Amino acid sequence: MAGNSRLATAIHVAGMLSFADSMPLTSEAIAQSCGTNPVVIRRIIGLLTKSGLVIVKKGTGGGARLTRGPEYITLGEIYDALEEGALFDVPQFEAEHPCPLAKVVRPVLADVLNDAEREMKHYLCERSLAEVIELVRLRLGSSFGDSSFSAGCAADSSL
Amino acid sequence: MAGNSRLATAIHVAGMLSFADSMPLTSEAIAQSCGTNPVVIRRIIGLLTKSGLVIVKKGTGGGARLTRGPEYITLGEIYDALEEGALFDVPQFEAEHPCPLAKVVRPVLADVLNDAEREMKHYLCERSLAEVIELVRLRLGSSFGDSSFSAGCAADSSL
DNA sequence: CAAGTATGTAACTAGTCTGGTTACACTATG
DNA sequence: CATAGTGTAACCAGACTAGTTACATACTTG
Numbered sequence: 001m002a003g004n005s006r007l008a009t010a011i012h013v014a015g016m017l018s019f020a021d022s023m024p025l026t027s028e029a030i031a032q033s034c035g036t037n038p039v040v041i042r043r044i045i046g047l048l049t050k051s052g053l054v055i056v057k058k059g060t061g062g063g064a065r066l067t068r069g070p071e072y073i074t075l076g077e078i079y080d081a082l083e084e085g086a087l088f089d090v091p092q093f094e095a096e097h098p099c100p101l102a103k104v105v106r107p108v109l110a111d112v113l114n115d116a117e118r119e120m121k122h123y124l125c126e127r128s129l130a131e132v133i134e135l136v137r138l139r140l141g142s143s144f145g146d147s148s149f150s151a152g153c154a155a156d157s158s159l
Numbered sequence: 160m161a162g163n164s165r166l167a168t169a170i171h172v173a174g175m176l177s178f179a180d181s182m183p184l185t186s187e188a189i190a191q192s193c194g195t196n197p198v199v200i201r202r203i204i205g206l207l208t209k210s211g212l213v214i215v216k217k218g219t220g221g222g223a224r225l226t227r228g229p230e231y232i233t234l235g236e237i238y239d240a241l242e243e244g245a246l247f248d249v250p251q252f253e254a255e256h257p258c259p260l261a262k263v264v265r266p267v268l269a270d271v272l273n274d275a276e277r278e279m280k281h282y283l284c285e286r287s288l289a290e291v292i293e294l295v296r297l298r299l300g301s302s303f304g305d306s307s308f309s310a311g312c313a314a315d316s317s318l
Numbered sequence: 319c320a321a322g323t324a325t326g327t328a329a330c331t332a333g334t335c336t337g338g339t340t341a342c343a344c345t346a347t348g
Numbered sequence: 349c350a351t352a353g354t355g356t357a358a359c360c361a362g363a364c365t366a367g368t369t370a371c372a373t374a375c376t377t378g
Contacts, residue, residue: 004336005248008268015264026353033258035250037338042354059346060352075271087246087279089162091194099192101295105174108294109167112234112286120246120279127271135267136260162334163365185324196367201325218375219323 009034010044010078014129015136017054018070024056024063044082051081070133076125087120088113168193169203169237173288174295176213177229183215183222203241210240229292235284246279247272 012034017025027038027045034041045064048054053073056064066073090110093103171193176184186197186204193200204223207213212232215223225232249269252262 004246005250006336007247007272008249008265011268011271012261012264016260019260028353033261035252035256035261038354039339039356040337042356043337046355056354057346058344058352058354061347062345062353064354075275085162087163088166089164090167091164093194097194101175101178101299102171102192102194104295104298105171106167108291108298109170112170112291112294113166116234116279116282119282120275123275123278132267132271135271136263139263139267140260165365187324197325198327198368199366201327202366205326215325216375217323217325217373219377221324221375223325 004084006044006082006084007079009036009040010048010082011075011129011132013041013044013064014048014053014066014070014073014078015133017064017066018129018133020065022065024061024065026063029063047081047083048078051077053077053081070129073129074125075127075129075132076121078129079121079124086114087117163243165203165241165243166238168195168199169207169241170234170288170291172200172203172223173207173212173225173229173232173237174292176223176225177288177292179224181224183220183224185222188222206240206242207237210236212236212240229288232288233284234286234288234291235280237288238280238283245273246276 013030016030016033027041030045031038031041045054045056049056049064052067054064055067056062090106090113092106092110095103097103172189175189175192186200189204190197190200204213204215208215208223211226213223214226215221249265249272251265251269254262256262
């Protein structure tokens with residue numbers, strides 16, 4: 001349970017919502033596809049909602065759906081929605097720290113490691129959800145048509 | 160104590176060893192500069208040694224020193240030495256998984272997120288330890304000369 | 319050889335995070 | 349009102365980071 005699978009789950013969720021198009025999906029249905037618990041899904045959907053990527057309808061027939069088409073959602077936006085902290089922690093020192101070199105090294109390290117993280121984020125910002133879905137379509141080959149995704153998966157697992 | 164400060168510490172350590180040039184530094188001296196415990200430093204130095212970046216001499220007058228000049232050590236090598244796991248965990252599903260879409264989505268996500276991580280690593284591999292040291296020199300301005308680094312910091316904190 | 323110095327490593331603790339789970343209040347539909 | 353969903357709090361388990369103590373081992377010097 002060590003690694004961080006939240007981003008994988010979040011993109012998985014967004015992808016499913018994209019397939020379902022305007023039909024809202026329940027956290028229960030999504031959780032089955034993701035092999036996890038509805039509450040875990042709701043926690044993630046809550047963050048996506050907070051970032052304006054998703055809109056949620058409560059009550060009977062409710063569920064979540066995307067606010068935009070997948071071409072207009074980048075993986076970077078999904079990553080940001082999760083509010084992860086900095087990838088690398090660079091503790092800074094107080095003025096009284098005995099080693100003068102250390103006090104200068106740390107801000108430099110913070111800059112460099114921040115840049116490294118930015119490279120990763122930049123890559124994610126250049127990949128749209130639609131691109132990911134297209135890759136999935138390619139892997140699926142021709143076994144499914146366009147609309148059979150939601151019919152074949154989301155509908156199945158919601159019953 | 161949440162974040163991962165190991166990379167920052169490891170680069171800090173390598174930077175100090177570079178300043179000390181051929182004079183071995185003890186984990187005690189480095190720990191003082193890093194504001195942490197000698198054992199923490201030894202754990203990191205152990206990994207750097209395992210990767211061939213550092214060589215260690217035991218006993219009186221012992222300590223660690225770099226095996227190469229800082230121009231020939233990249234931050235990517237230091238990152239790899241720490242043997243961190245994958246940045247993003249992408250759990251895969253068994254063949255019996257109920258949702259057929261999910262089983263196809265996960266390998267795609269693994270690819271995409273792996274690429275994102277690779278972008279970050281690529282940036283680190285293009286930055287040498289010498290470049291970091293140069294940035295530190297620039298921030299220090301002209302208050303210190305070249306050799307006063309090890310004399311001013313490492314030597315001070317080792318006494 | 320003996321004493322001192324330094325590493326290597328195991329063991330334990332504390333704090334934090336992710337993920338799983340249960341429980342329950344709230345809300346919208348019909 | 350009954351049902352279907354979400355939102356959220358609370359708690360547990362597992363894992364990791366960092367700090368610390370303790371001790372065996374190895375090297376150097378006198």
